[in-house]
Amino acid sequence: MDTDKVLVLNNSFEPLHVCTARRAIILLYTGKAERIEDGPRVIHSPSIAIIIPAVIRLHRYVKRPVIPAVSFNKKNILKRDGYTCQYCGRNGGERMTIDHVIPRSLGGRTIWENVVSACRACNVKKGSKPLHEASMSLLRKPAKPVSVVYLGIMFYSPHGIGSWSKYLPRGAGGELSGSLS
Template sequence: MDADKVLVLNNSFAPLHVCTTRRAIVLLYTGKAERIEDSPSIVHSPSVAFVIPSVIRLHRYVKLPIIPSIAFSKKNILRRDAYTCQYCGRNSGERMTIDHVIPRSLGGRTIWENVVSACRACNVKKGNTPLHEVRMNLLRKPSKPASIFYLGIMAHSPHRIISWSTYLPRDGGGDLQGARS
């Protein structure tokens, strides 16, 4: 039951964090949250069957602290891209590398908007050449994540959880404070 993850939205429908199924059911049962979308899974107790939620929304607004800028690091690049190769879509987990979309030798900088996660095969295939020369495309345009909260949500691979996509920014740079205003 706790292997499933539930997206928790703030009262304003902004993504807040990810919790376990057990925690989500407790929040629903105590009236602290409402069910927004359900997963196809059901959990049974001796007397009750619960449909496991996929997305819940808190009744009270949680004010988020002001967080300083997110550190640029390999770990955060991989988290932003959900440990998925941005060229082929393969998910190789911890064995991912990072790649400069515009190679450094051609003037590419080491910034959020020019670095993506890549599997070893795609990184070797692309090498030190521009994308158009090797006929490769990016799955998603790289951008700086909106906040550390967004990176925490991305670590749970929302690409596999279709129902979450409505509530997450289209790219990493979207505004998390009013995602669905």
């Protein structure tokens, strides 16, 4: 149950963070939150069956501190992309590399919108060629995350984001042109 992640919304439906299913169920049963979306899993006790929520909303508004801008670095690029190759969808964990969609040799810049995570095999296959010459495509268009909060949410988001997508703002780094793996 602790591997299941639940999106927690503020009272205003603004995404706050991601918690475990256990924490979400405690918030629901103590009356501190309400169920917004159900997840696909059900857990059973001797007397009841509980549907694990996918999204919950807090009853009280939580004032958030000013959040600093997202630093551009390899770690944050890998988080934004869920440690997943944006060409083949393979999850490579910490061994992932970063790749310039438009190669630097062809004038590509080192910015959020041009850098993606890639497995070593895809990075070597693509080399310094544009996508069409390498016969490759992106799973999703790279974008700058709105904030560190959304970067963390994208890291924990389930495959395809599913029920979370309608609660994330456009530009949170979560726009999907394919599926998020």
